[in-house]
Amino acid sequence: AQRVTQPEKLLSVFKGAPVELKCNYSYSGSPELFWYVQYSRQRLQLLLRHISRESIKGFTADLNKGETSFHLKKPFAQEEDSAMYYCALRGDNDMRFGAGTRLTVKP
Amino acid sequence: DTGVSQDPRHKITKRGQNVTFRCDPISEHNRLYWYRQTLGQGPEFLTYFQNEAQLEKSRLLSDRFSAERPKGSFSTLEIQRTEQGDSAMYLCASSVRGNTIYFGEGSWLTVV
DSSP states (O other): OEEEEEOEEEEEEETTTTTEOOOEESSOOEEEEEEOOOOOOOOSSEEEEGGGGGBBTTTTTTOOOOOTTEEEEESSGGGGGGEEEEEEEOOOEEEOOOOEEEEEEEO | OOSSSEEEEEEETTTTOOOOEEEEEOOTOEEEEEEEEEESSSSEEEEEEEETTTEETTSSOOOOOEEOEEEEOOOOOOEEEGGGOOOEEEEEESSSTSSSEEEOEEEEEEEE
């Protein structure tokens, strides 16, 4: 079974501080992991995917198969990063999402 | 706008009534997904289509729910005999197989 766990519902940091949003997954096969973001009053959109190995808006995420984790990191948070962040796993066919973490970046 | 579009955006219905939501995917996207999202939760998978074939259905999709994609383009999600527990955001998404999934803005359902 595919399962995604985001242990923190809320995360609050000050502007300029590092931020890490945690994501753990459970899947017996070879997973494909994603981070989606939803800004206020906007639709859910892709932030990054692990196979791309890219940095988007200063965010990076590394797939750690040993720890079954795909944590999202940014060294210096900005106020415009405040949003809901969802970790997602694509297994055989469909995409499964975690419950999400609401990130608030305070000035 | 060539993104995924959903209609209606908001629906308020009385318990026991039937409701239907429509999704128009991005053209040429052969995969179409339906998700449900309630407050404080991430999107929960309901079902998906590849072209007109419905390939997987979640156990969340009770027999009161039915989804179709008759010509492999737009899709409809119908809920019969609505219950208060059906109140949620119903999200549609589309993709080309194996690629990025793009979401619509969702259809809010409130059952009173």
